[in-house]
Amino acid sequence: MSSDKIILKALNIKKNIKGKNILNLREFNVYEGQFNFIIGHNGSGKTTLLNILSLVDDDFSGDLIYKNQTIGPKTDKVKLRRRFSVIWQNPYFYRGSVIYNISLPLRLRGLNKNQYLKKTEEIAKRLEIENLLEQSAATLSGGEKQKVSIARALITEPEIVFVDEPTTNLDEESIEFFNSHFAELVTEEMTVVMVTHDKNQIRSLAEKITVLKKGSVQYSGPIKGLHYQNDNNYYSSKQDYRLLMKN
Amino acid sequence: MNYIIEAFQEAWYLIIGFDRELFNVVSTSLRLSITSTFFASIIGIPAGIFIGRTNFGRKKIVNIILNTLLGLPTVVVGIFVYSLISRRGILGEYEMLFSFRGIIIGQIILIVPLITALIRNAIYSLDEKLYKTALSLGATKIQQFKLLLLEARYGIMGAVITGFGRVLGEVGISMMLGGNIKGVTRTITTAMALETNKGRFGFGLALGLILLLLAFIINIGVYSLQEGKEYEQR
Amino acid sequence: MNKKLSIFLIILMITLVFSGMALAQDRLILATTTSTENSGLLDEILPTFEEKFDVRVDVIAVGTGRAISLAENGDADIILVHARAAEDAFVEAGYGVNRRDVMYNDFVILGPADDPAGVKGMESAVAALEKIANSESNFISRGDDSGTHKKELSLWEKASVKPSGSWYMETGQGMGASINVANEKEGYILADRGTFLAYSGDIDLELLVSGDPLLFNPYGIIPVNPAYHTHVNYQKAMALVGYITSQEGQQMIYNYTKYGERLFNPSAITPENFN
Numbered sequence: 001m002s003s004d005k006i007i008l009k010a011l012n013i014k015k016n017i018k019g020k021n022i023l024n025l026r027e028f029n030v031y032e033g034q035f036n037f038i039i040g041h042n043g044s045g046k047t048t049l050l051n052i053l054s055l056v057d058d059d060f061s062g063d064l065i066y067k068n069q070t071i072g073p074k075t076d077k078v079k080l081r082r083r084f085s086v087i088w089q090n091p092y093f094y095r096g097s098v099i100y101n102i103s104l105p106l107r108l109r110g111l112n113k114n115q116y117l118k119k120t121e122e123i124a125k126r127l128e129i130e131n132l133l134e135q136s137a138a139t140l141s142g143g144e145k146q147k148v149s150i151a152r153a154l155i156t157e158p159e160i161v162f163v164d165e166p167t168t169n170l171d172e173e174s175i176e177f178f179n180s181h182f183a184e185l186v187t188e189e190m191t192v193v194m195v196t197h198d199k200n201q202i203r204s205l206a207e208k209i210t211v212l213k214k215g216s217v218q219y220s221g222p223i224k225g226l227h228y229q230n231d232n233n234y235y236s237s238k239q240d241y242r243l244l245m246k247n
Numbered sequence: 248m249n250y251i252i253e254a255f256q257e258a259w260y261l262i263i264g265f266d267r268e269l270f271n272v273v274s275t276s277l278r279l280s281i282t283s284t285f286f287a288s289i290i291g292i293p294a295g296i297f298i299g300r301t302n303f304g305r306k307k308i309v310n311i312i313l314n315t316l317l318g319l320p321t322v323v324v325g326i327f328v329y330s331l332i333s334r335r336g337i338l339g340e341y342e343m344l345f346s347f348r349g350i351i352i353g354q355i356i357l358i359v360p361l362i363t364a365l366i367r368n369a370i371y372s373l374d375e376k377l378y379k380t381a382l383s384l385g386a387t388k389i390q391q392f393k394l395l396l397l398e399a400r401y402g403i404m405g406a407v408i409t410g411f412g413r414v415l416g417e418v419g420i421s422m423m424l425g426g427n428i429k430g431v432t433r434t435i436t437t438a439m440a441l442e443t444n445k446g447r448f449g450f451g452l453a454l455g456l457i458l459l460l461l462a463f464i465i466n467i468g469v470y471s472l473q474e475g476k477e478y479e480q481r
Numbered sequence: 482m483n484k485k486l487s488i489f490l491i492i493l494m495i496t497l498v499f500s501g502m503a504l505a506q507d508r509l510i511l512a513t514t515t516s517t518e519n520s521g522l523l524d525e526i527l528p529t530f531e532e533k534f535d536v537r538v539d540v541i542a543v544g545t546g547r548a549i550s551l552a553e554n555g556d557a558d559i560i561l562v563h564a565r566a567a568e569d570a571f572v573e574a575g576y577g578v579n580r581r582d583v584m585y586n587d588f589v590i591l592g593p594a595d596d597p598a599g600v601k602g603m604e605s606a607v608a609a610l611e612k613i614a615n616s617e618s619n620f621i622s623r624g625d626d627s628g629t630h631k632k633e634l635s636l637w638e639k640a641s642v643k644p645s646g647s648w649y650m651e652t653g654q655g656m657g658a659s660i661n662v663a664n665e666k667e668g669y670i671l672a673d674r675g676t677f678l679a680y681s682g683d684i685d686l687e688l689l690v691s692g693d694p695l696l697f698n699p700y701g702i703i704p705v706n707p708a709y710h711t712h713v714n715y716q717k718a719m720a721l722v723g724y725i726t727s728q729e730g731q732q733m734i735y736n737y738t739k740y741g742e743r744l745f746n747p748s749a750i751t752p753e754n755f756n
Contacts, residue, residue: 051379054383055382056379056382056383057379078385078386078387081382081383081385082385084383085383086379086380086383088376088379088380088383090376091380092374092376092377092379092380094377094380094394094397094398095397095398095400104384105384105385108384108385108386108387108390109385152384156385162383250683333554333555333556334554334555334556334710334712335554335555339555340712342712344556345510345539345541345556426539426541426542426543427541427542428539428540428541429524429540431537431539432539441515441542441655443657
């Protein structure tokens with residue numbers, strides 16, 4: 001396992017929606033080349049945090065530090081976003097074919113037709129979706145959508161992949177496919193930040209884990225430190241458990 | 248009955264014989280409608296996208312005003328613009344009354360609210376996730392806007408075509424601001440309104456048939472846009 | 482592909498718009514009455530005038546009242562109308578100068594063939610209207626401040642009748658439309674002879690009263706006063722006055738026939754003096 005090098009750091013992140021505090025983090029670290037998991041109840045702020053980290057949501061206070069550089073108003077966010085990718089829970093596709101959608105991030109980066117078509121074919125082959133390429137993206141099933149969205153995220157070979165509950169609402173077969181293939185698709189250098197409820201994913205993939213409750217960190221550290229009880233509750237220790245119950 | 252058949256026959260001969268006056272009128276109508284729709288689109292498309300996309304303080308009022316203007320009768324626009332471009336009006340010196348430009352100004356005012364509102368609705372109906380996705384894919388501001396336009400393209404085209412149909416069929420503005428001048432500002436609708444007074448029913452009828460045909464073509468356009476949209480969403 | 486197409490379209494639009502402006506040759510706006518325009522006489526006279534004087538005449542056909550108010554606002558260069566009292570007031574107020582008589586036609590009273598008021602063949606239009614009012618037979622009025630409407634009102638005044646009641650209907654529309662209404666309602670109507678001739682084939686109304694000197698309908702042409710509206714095309718307006726009251730113009734009016742009848746009689750020069 002690689003050494004614990006922080007690629008993205010979030011400090012004193014606060015976000016309010018309509019006067020209500022959604023997120024209040026003192027510190028959150030994303031470790032380079034690792035699977036960083038974020039877990040917690042619904043409404044604990046996981047997805048909100050993911051949106052902030054992936055630079056999709058900039059309506060918050062606090063600092064993001066990418067490779068020891070604070071991201072400020074002068075930072076070229078488009079350039080940074082192009083090093084990141086997001087796999088959404090319910091992916092959105094643009095009007096057009098699957099090829100168009102998978103290759104879109106490369107087109108936006110100005111690659112020529114030969115280049116992006118070649119890469120699209122490669123990634124499609126790895127995800128076993130070559131037969132879908134000519135279809136309209138609007139006609140895909142849930143499982144197919146997830147595969148296409150993984151292809152669209154990984155085609156740019158991003159430094160960090162943000163994954164938001166990738167298998168919620170999917171059928172058994174698609175969940176099986178994701179759990180057995182996702183780790184292979186991600187290269188050694190890639191950093192993964194994943195929000196999930198799926199205990200199989202946590203067990204098999206997680207290297208660092210963060211438990212969120214009501215917008216703040218309950219536990220953050222290696223998976224070994226986490227004492228796992230049932231589907232919906234995550235505690236780091238008996239002491240933490242008691243602490244949690246007090247709130 | 249005989250009389251109606253005769254009128255239809257005359258109309259038919261005028262159309263298939265490419266009657267010069269008839270097609271002059273049709274061409275004036277088309278040139279006017281295309282020009283005013285073009286300029287109204289230049290204003291209405293960005294305005295509609297802006298209202299649909301951004302949250303600003305007075306948005307509610309803007310929307311109420313916009314919805315009010317949707318039902319604006321053509322004669323109201325006609326009188327309003329007349330008062331501006333008449334010699335006694337503040338824009339009188341530009342000699343726009345009874346000219347092509349006068350009608351175009353009126354027609355633009357008529358359909359800018361229509362196009363803006365339809366495009367606003369098209370933007371509203373888009374999925375919010377589209378914007379976040381564009382960001383996460385690494386789109387620049389311009390690319391985000393392009394993606395938005397592409398996503399809303401059927402709605403935008405539909406709005407523009409609807410606006411075109413509205414100006415093609417309106418009579419109040421063309422009459423008041425154009426004056427139905429033969430060979431200059433005589434449009435399909437003003438000619439129909441006034442030529443029948445001369446007892447030229449066949450001529451009026453021929454224009455009516457052409458207008459009907461144009462409306463039919465416009466609706467084929469709107470329908471096939473709808474069709475394309477559904478095809479991609481299937 | 483798409484880019485080229487959109488650039489092409491934009492250029493096309495701009496050309497279209499500017500082509501409308503580039504045509505701005507010398508232009509004379511003639512406001513006249515619908516009945517004059519409908520008669521087709523202007524289509525006969527104006528093309529030769531336009532060629533001779535290198536000017537485009539834009540004809541705006543409206544009611545006499547509206548034609549005069551257009552000229553008062555400076556939105557027309559010259560008017561050709563038929564409502565003598567209003568014309569005089571127009572000149573009196575300084576809006577117009579150099580009025581000339583151009584031609585005349587006449588009004589006629591139309592009515593249903595069974596003639597419920599019994600006016601057929603009467604010589605006095607005023608007496609005929611009195612009879613119509615007394616029998617409360619349907620009467621259709623233009624009600625649009627046109628020359629015809631003004632004439633009608635002056636006749637009612639002479640008959641000392643204030644027309645009102647369900648038998649008296651105002652359409653607010655043009656001559657042709659009003660004749661159609663009268664035809665449907667089987668009512669009487671005051672109409673100019675030209676429009677009646679244009680419609681005579683399509684309606685059941687008959688010509689019942691004509692020939693009364695009061696039904697005489699003179700047309701005058703008046704340029705807008707350049708001292709009042711400095712922008713008007715006064716030179717070409719005077720040229721049109723000159724042309725239409727010249728022997729050539731008067732001859733054209735004299736020679737113009739429709740439905741086999743002469744619609745207007747020249748009044749600037751009598752036919753004996755054409756040569």
